[in-house]
Amino acid sequence: MPRSKNQDKMSLISVHVPKKMLEELDELVRRGIFPNRSEAIRAALRDLLYKEVFKAKIPKEEEKEEEVPISLIRGR
Template structure:
């Protein structure tokens, strides 16, 4: 995997942390990977 650095508003980071605390994801990276994958699936991959 490649390292990508992003800046997020505090509210988004807190939301991701809540998902981790609730057991939905093991890490911030895992949550963000899922979010990006879903965005690409919705916006790019299903538009063909």
Template sequence: MERVTLRIPAQQIEEVEQMVERGKYPNRSEAIRSAVREMLDEQQEQTTNNRNWAKV
């Protein structure tokens, strides 16, 4: 894995920390990785749907 440095508003980090504390994610890094995976999945789905629509 590569390390990435990013700046996120304090309020958003606090919300991520709350999800970690509630046990939804084991740590902040995994929460952020999950968000990135979800974003990439959504993008892939949109690309696939647009291709299917164009073929009709």
């Protein structure tokens, strides 16, 4: 069976996870949140890399949220 372009760019890894985590992961797949385990794990890995790599490169001043005056929040 021919491989897709996406499959050619991916690497296979093995990971040991606690049984409970795997059951919870399978529940996300069962509920249709992810199409399969691999997609769920890739999403988690993307989130981790974004948090630990990308956000780490942003200067602290840019990371802060802009303060909104209370009058705008409460409709005053």
